[in-house]
Amino acid sequence: MAGQSDPHISLFSAAEIEFVAEDELVxxxxxxxxxxxxxxxxxxxxxxxQMPTEVPMWLAVALKKRGKCVICPPQWMSVDKLTQVLEAERDTEYAFEPLPFHYVELSRLLFDHAHEDIPDLYMVRTLIEDIRDVRFHKLESSLKLINERVNAVKLKNVSAMEMNIVRPFLVRTLQSFYKLDSPQMIHNPVTTAYRQAQAADRGPRLELRRRHMIDLLRR
Amino acid sequence: MAHYYDINEILMEEENITSTFKVGASEVAVLDPCAETSTVEQGAKVELPFWLAQYLRSKEVVTIDVPPCFDKKTRKEVQADVACVDLRSRCPYFYELGCKIAPMIGDRTIGSFLLVAFRGRYQDILRKAHSTAFVVAPKFLTLLTKEETQLYEAAKSSMTAYKKWRVGGTRFERVPILKKRRKPND
Incomplete structure (x- = not known):
């Protein structure tokens, strides 16, 4: 993609993501x-x-710096709402709560430039940190599901920053799996993979059955 | 996937493969350190780099043996605990070599063996890359093959970049040219 700082590992820098996030309305x-x-x-x-109006984040920050406005924190950034989200995140194993696509970047921009406009700043900051940690952990555990038979994981509501962190790793992993799973490597991919999985899942039982067969043959 | 100028591809082809000569070859004793005469005899086992072995095999001069990194012992170890196997000391280009050599020696099980090994190890890398402190080079890095190291580095660098951004840094970077011009005035 154009404007990427390092196209080789398909990674945007965090600052680039933040730049994109500044187009969000506030x-x-x-x-x-x-x-x-x-x-x-x-x-x-x-x-x-005293008449509220909607502007992009970058304009809001510019006006704020000159002391020309007060930024109203977005609705999702209240202690009540964030507590709910955190609870819900902790309850589910793989699902992600709907949060704004750029919630990590927006919260950082607001904390940096408009911290006096956010009620319960300390609580909000801690909650967002917690939510992010929980979500990232979930993301990691769902990536563990990828294997030769699962080439895609459905992840809804993953935010821009979270995606950006796992992107280089994910891309490389999928490439490797693709390479190792190509038809020329495994001649009949379906049966081999299936048999392999079976063997992995219940190795001992198969062993037993085989032994049993041998016993039968001996008789 | 394989690029002609890919450095890893080139380095991978330097890996030594044990191969057996089907015919005698004269004047190539340099290949075989144990040769007493200038001839490599029929049936001699010689270590050849992969690129040479591949070519000679296509001319039906040598047969290729299964490299030790795909033998039974390694397979047993991989089955036991895939994350702890020191693949780097066995072959730094384990997966790449495996992909190349599997169709040559006609062993169909190598493909699935590689896949099982990679799946097991990738989960471990994923877990460690995002959680370890980023100053110390962890001990388990010495067990990883080249490809796995790259994977680990990719995961770690994006995490480090993110952490750096989060603790904050300079928000505005002044263009170096402007800096120079300003200095005399200040």
Missing amino acids: EIVPNISMEPLNFTCGDFGPFRP
Whole structure:
């Protein structure tokens, strides 16, 4: 993809992901009066004091830095909502809760630039850290499911940053599996893989059965 | 998949393979350190690099033996605990060599053997790459083959990059040219 810092291992840097995340819309309450702004990505404003309006994150951060607005934290970033999400994440084994695609980056941007606008900052920060840890652990354990017969894992609601962390590893793993599982390596892939799996799953029983057969033959 | 200029591909072909000469060959004693005359005799077992063995085999001069890294003993060890087998000392290009050599010696079980080995080891790498502290080079790295090391590095570097971003760093990087111009004025 264009703009990638290292196309060889198909990795965006975290800063690049953050840059993409800055296009997300966020609500601000300006304290200035300003005409609407017309950009290629859309028109924003007009800006009137105390009248909430939606702008991209980068614009919100720029206005915030100049002290021209207050950023309203998004709805999902409340202690109640995050506690719910964390509970739900802990309850399920492989499913991910729907969170914004860029939740890691957005929360970091808000913590960095607008920490005074977030109520219960400390709690929110801890909750998001916890959620991220739980989700990442889940992601890891679902990647363990990949093997020669499972070439795809269905993962819904994985966020941009989480995907980016596992991407180089995942791509390489799938390449290796593809290489080792190619038809020229295994002449009749279905039966071989199946037999292999059977042998792996219940090795001892097969052993026993075989021994039994030999016993029968001896008789 | 295999690229002509792929360095790993080239290095892999340097691996020594034990092969048996089907015919006598004169003036090539350099291949066989134990040869007393300048002739390599029929039936002599000689260690040849893979690229040479492959060519000579296609001309029906030699037959290739199964390399020790795919023998019964290794298979038993892989069955016992795949993550602890020191594959690097056996053959740093275990998977690549396996892929190349399986059709040549006509052993169909090598393919599935490789697959089982890789599946078991990849899970272990996945677990360790994301959790180990990133300063110390862990001991288990010495057990990994070339391909597995690359996999481990890929997983680790993306995790390290993420952690670096999270603790924060310079948000704005000044273009080096601007820096130079500013300095005299400051």
